[in-house]
Every structure is written in structure tokens, then in C-alpha cells.
Amino acid sequence: MSPLSDLRSIAPDTIASATLTVETRHEGFTEITREVADFLRAAGAADGVLLAYLRHTSASLVIQENADPDVQTDLETALVRLAPANAGWVHDTEGPDDMPAHIKAMLTGVSLHVPVIGGRLAIGTWQGLYLAEHRDRPHTREIVLQFIGSKS
Amino acid sequence: MSPLSDLRSIAPDTIASATLTVETRHEGFTEITREVADFLRAAGAADGVLLAYLRHTSASLVIQENADPDVQTDLETALVRLAPANAGWVHDTEGPDDMPAHIKAMLTGVSLHVPVIGGRLAIGTWQGLYLAEHRDRPHTREIVLQFIGSKS
Amino acid sequence: MSPLSDLRSIAPDTIASATLTVETRHEGFTEITREVADFLRAAGAADGVLLAYLRHTSASLVIQENADPDVQTDLETALVRLAPANAGWVHDTEGPDDMPAHIKAMLTGVSLHVPVIGGRLAIGTWQGLYLAEHRDRPHTREIVLQFIGSKS
Numbered sequence: 384m385s386p387l388s389d390l391r392s393i394a395p396d397t398i399a400s401a402t403l404t405v406e407t408r409h410e411g412f413t414e415i416t417r418e419v420a421d422f423l424r425a426a427g428a429a430d431g432v433l434l435a436y437l438r439h440t441s442a443s444l445v446i447q448e449n450a451d452p453d454v455q456t457d458l459e460t461a462l463v464r465l466a467p468a469n470a471g472w473v474h475d476t477e478g479p480d481d482m483p484a485h486i487k488a489m490l491t492g493v494s495l496h497v498p499v500i501g502g503r504l505a506i507g508t509w510q511g512l513y514l515a516e517h518r519d520r521p522h523t524r525e526i527v528l529q530f531i532g533s534k535s
Numbered sequence: 536m537s538p539l540s541d542l543r544s545i546a547p548d549t550i551a552s553a554t555l556t557v558e559t560r561h562e563g564f565t566e567i568t569r570e571v572a573d574f575l576r577a578a579g580a581a582d583g584v585l586l587a588y589l590r591h592t593s594a595s596l597v598i599q600e601n602a603d604p605d606v607q608t609d610l611e612t613a614l615v616r617l618a619p620a621n622a623g624w625v626h627d628t629e630g631p632d633d634m635p636a637h638i639k640a641m642l643t644g645v646s647l648h649v650p651v652i653g654g655r656l657a658i659g660t661w662q663g664l665y666l667a668e669h670r671d672r673p674h675t676r677e678i679v680l681q682f683i684g685s686k687s
Numbered sequence: 688m689s690p691l692s693d694l695r696s697i698a699p700d701t702i703a704s705a706t707l708t709v710e711t712r713h714e715g716f717t718e719i720t721r722e723v724a725d726f727l728r729a730a731g732a733a734d735g736v737l738l739a740y741l742r743h744t745s746a747s748l749v750i751q752e753n754a755d756p757d758v759q760t761d762l763e764t765a766l767v768r769l770a771p772a773n774a775g776w777v778h779d780t781e782g783p784d785d786m787p788a789h790i791k792a793m794l795t796g797v798s799l800h801v802p803v804i805g806g807r808l809a810i811g812t813w814q815g816l817y818l819a820e821h822r823d824r825p826h827t828r829e830i831v832l833q834f835i836g837s838k839s
Contacts, residue, residue: 386570387680390553390577395683398735398836400802401694418690425694431550432586432681434736436802438811440752446645447637448592453626454637460625461618461638466765473764474757485751485758486765493750493814494799495646498552498588498679505679507590510645527802527809528691529736531683531699531835532550538722539832542705542729547835583702584738584833598797599789600744605778606789612777613770613790648798650704650740650831657831659742662797683835684702 393533399426403526407516410480412445412455415526416504416511422528423502431532433497433504435512438525441484442516443491449511462487462517484517491515502535545685551578555678559668562632564597564607567678568656568663574680575654583684585649585656587664590677593636594668595643601663614639614669636669643667654687697837703730707830711820714784716749716759719830720808720815726832727806735836737801737808739816742829745788746820747795753815766791766821788821795819806839 401422405413419433437444448454466486468479475482497512498505506512514524555570571585589596600606618638620631627634649664650657658664666676707722723737741748752758770790772783779786801816802809810816818828 386556387574387577388554388556390551390574392549392551392578395547395550395699397696398699399694399696400734400804402692404690404692422691422694425691426696430552432683434800434802436800436809438809438814440750440811440813445641446592447641451626451628454634457624457626457634458638458641460623461641465617465769471764472761474755474761476755482758482761486762489749489751489762489765490642490794492644492796492799494801495644496586496588496648496800497646498586498681500552505588505590507592507677509592510590525811529802531736538708539726539729540706540708542703542726544701544703544730547699547702582704584835597793598744599793603778603780606786609776609778609786610790610793612775613793617769642794644796647796648738648740648800650738650833652704657740657742659744659829661744662742 393430395532397534399530401528403528405514405524407522407524409519410516412513412515414511414513419512426530427534428499428502428530429533429535431499431530433499434529435495436527437493440488441518442524443488443493444495445491445513445515446510447513448509450509480519487517545582547684549686551682553680555680557666557676559676560673561671562668564665564667566663567666571664578682579686580651580654580682581685581687583651583682585651586681587647588679589645592640593670594676595640595645596647597643597665597667598662599665600661602661632671639669697734699836701838703834705832707832709818709828711826711828713823714820716817716819718815718817723816730834731838732803732806732834733837733839735803735834737803738833739799740831741797744792745822746828747792747797748799749795749817749819750814751817752813754813784823791821
């Protein structure tokens with residue numbers, strides 16, 4: 384049996400774009416799956432690709448488990464262990480949480496894509512899209528959402 | 536001399552999609568470069584972009600050296616050091632290898648893209664595409680492959 | 688108020704590609720934002736997506752703060768701490784900086800995308816695009832740049 388299945392093609396006729404604004408309160412994960420689904424609906428998306436891009440350097444975009452919130456707690460713990468505060472960083476003028484935030488953003492990334500099939504995100508059963516805030520205090524974060532594909 | 540070379544344009548006329556299923560046996564890297572090339576051939580791809588998306592949260596997609604298998608051994612060792620088992624994780628109901636697997640997936644990512652030129656992946660000489668399994672036991676993993684570009 | 692704003696659509700009519708060559712001297716970050724902007728201009732890009740792909744396994748592409756160069760120093764320090772030399776790696780035939788370079792590339796990635804609006808990269812105020820060299824000695828690095836979208 385071939386490991387490839389469900390091959391199909393469409394003609395791309397649109398690139399839709401919008402800005403999603405997320406208010407964060409402190410370090411941690413904010414799920415944005417529903418907001419991204421709203422964008423796809425507003426854009427009339429059928430088949431194609433969803434692209435998300437975060438316009439900041441101290442937060443990131445992550446696809447992770449959406450079932451047990453303990454997972455998000457542990458992901459944060461892991462990032463703190465990998466990029467601790469007060470670890471001899473040279474750049475410290477913006478507070479002890481700033482340089483660790485940049486490191487966490489570098490490790491987890493600010494851009495991602497997800498396939499779209501029949502107007503829906505083709506994510507796995509346990510997957511959700513998250514904005515990961517790495518700063519201590521509230522921030523307004525902008526995500527550019529784009530859809531490349533066919534319209535419904 | 537300009538650092539930019541080989542500028543050219545095509546009109547995108549297709550987005551092809553398919554699902555690649557990979558059976559993993561245990562933690563480690565499985566090369567999928569040939570399967571992705573098969574997809575491009577089946578899709579009749581000429582010039583454009585290959586997108587790959589993994590529908591799971593405890594495995595990831597990585598582009599890495601395909602020459603010396605020792606590299607993959609060391610990459611696994613590095614991930615175990617960065618996300619060790621039994622390190623005080625709150626989420627432990629699915630076994631000691633589960634939370635480290637989520638952390639490894641967050642650090643290495645589940646989505647990537649590769650340029651396609653003349654129907655071939657424009658990867659470097661030493662690059663291969665890999666599914667990185669982060670769980671101990673066998674899993675069935677689904678990767679959504681997409682090609683955006685022109686048909687041959 | 689909806690968190691979604693500025694929704695708009697265009698018809699994609701081009702995929703432009705070019706190769707950007709960057710000469711690195713040693714470990715560290717080289718900003719390529721201007722070179723990528725030059726590519727968009729040469730390609731006649733209007734609205735769409737910029738994709739960048741690095742054809743190597745011991746360097747990576749990173750979007751990070753472009754204001755204070757100390758940030759880049761600390762990012763390098765963080766990567767050295769996460770992937771130290773002489774840490775018992777099996778793969779050591781290419782020198783003590785080689786295996787750490789592969790690990791750093793795995794953690795930070797070789798592919799990324801940025802939205803393009805009105806011919807310009809829609810990056811945040813403090814964001815820049817960087818090639819991160821992880822080897823000690825000079826290397827010639829190739830980045831495939833692609834633009835999917837509409838022409839101006």
C-alpha cells in the first residue's frame with residue numbers, strides 16, 4: 384500500500400489577509416484556533432493553506448496539545464529552564480524577563496502554516512494553535528493571518 | 536556582484552494536497568525525502584513550494600544532514616538533554632516519555648516548507664527531510680503534503 | 688470589537704524565485720532584511736507572502752530584534768549553552784563546532800515566511816531577518832527566496 388493518499392488539486396484564486404490582535408496578560412499560552420477559523424470563514428476559504436505570522440520578538444506561535452492544560456504549564460516550565468532569567472545576559476535594560484523572552488521566541492518561532500481542507504484547518508485531533516507570550520506583563524500582539532487557495 | 540541570482544517567475548496554477556502516512560517504531564528520525572519526491576511527481580509539480588504539516592503534538596518535522604547517521608543519534612541525545620524524562624513535569628498520565636515529547640515537538644516544530652524547482656526539492660546537498668518521533672512506542676503519523684505552483 | 692481587522696483579498700498571479708548568497712565569517716548573526724527587500728523589488732512584488740529557505744544544516748534563519756546588538760550576542764550565548772561543544776557527541780569528524788551547529792540549526796530552523804503588503808515585508812517595528820551562522824569558520828550560504836502573490 385502506498386503511504387500517499389487523498390491526492391487532489393485545486394486552482395488557487397485568492398490570497399486573503401487580515402490582522403488578528405491578541406491581548407495577553409502575562410507569560411503563558413493563549414489559544415487562537417477559533418479566531419483563525421473565524422478568519423477562514425470571513426475570507427470564504429475552501430482549500431489551501433493558512434499562514435500565520437507574529438510581528439514581535441518576545442512572543443511566539445506554537446501548535447500544541449489542546450486537551451490537558453497541564454501540558455501548557457509544563458511547556459512554560461521547560462522554556463524557563465532553557466532560557467532562565469538573570470543568567471548573565473548582556474541585554475538587560477528592558478527587565479530580567481526580556482532577554483529570556485527573545486530566546487524563547489527564537490527557539491519556538493514566529494511563523495507557521497496549517498493546511499486548509501473544505502474551509503477547515505486540517506489540524507490533528509489534539510492540536511490547537513497558540514500565541515505564547517514570553518513577557519511578564521500585558522502586551523498587545525499582532526498576528527498577520529493569510530490564506531492562499533480557492534474560495535468557496 | 537549582486538548576492539541575488541537566478542531570478543525568475545511563473546504563474547501558479549495549482550495547489551495539490553495529499554496525506555503521507557508514516558509508521559514509526561520508537562524514538563528517532565525517519566527520512567521522508569523520497570516519499571515527498573514521490574508526491575511531487577504524482578502531483579505533476581514543476582516550480583513552486585512544497586509545504587509539509589504534521590498532525591501530531593509528540594513528533595516533529597526536521598530538515599537535517601542525511602550523510603552520517605551519527606548526526607541523528609546526537610540530535611536525539613541533544614533533545615533528551617533539553618527535555619529529560621522524570622524532570623518534575625505535571626502532565627504525566629500518558630507516561631514519562633509524553634511530556635518530553637511535547638517539549639521536543641515545540642522546539643523543533645511541526646510545519647516546514649521547501650522550494651521546488653523543475654519538479655525537484657531544492658534542498659542542499661546534505662539535507663534530508665525527516666519525521667522525528669519523540670514517543671517510545673510505535674505510532675502512525677500523518678503528514679499533509681501540499682504543493683503550490685505550476686504543473687509540468 | 689472583533690480582534691480581526693483589515694481583511695482583504697487579491698488574486699495570486701506570480702511565484703518569483705531567486706537565490707541569495709551570503710558570505711559568513713564566523714559564528715553569529717548576519718542581517719538579510721535589506722537583501723530580501725531588494726528581492727521583492729526586483730520581483731515586482733505587491734501583496735502576498737515571502738518564503739525563505741536555507742540550503743544548509745549548520746546554519747539557520749531567524750527573525751529577531753534588530754535594535755540592540757547585545758540581543759544577538761545573548762542569543763548566541765543561549766545557543767552555546769543549549770548545544771555545547773565537546774559534550775560527548777558521537778559525530779565529531781568535522782570538528783568540535785560541527786555537531787553543536789547541527790543542533791542549533793534543528794532548534795531554530797531553516798525555513799520561514801513573512802507576509803508582504805504593498806511590496807514591503809510586514810514585519811514588526813523591531814524585527815529583522817537574520818542568517819545565523821553556527822560554524823566557527825567562513826562559509827558561503829545559499830538562501831532560496833520566493834514570493835507568492837500579485838505583481839505591482
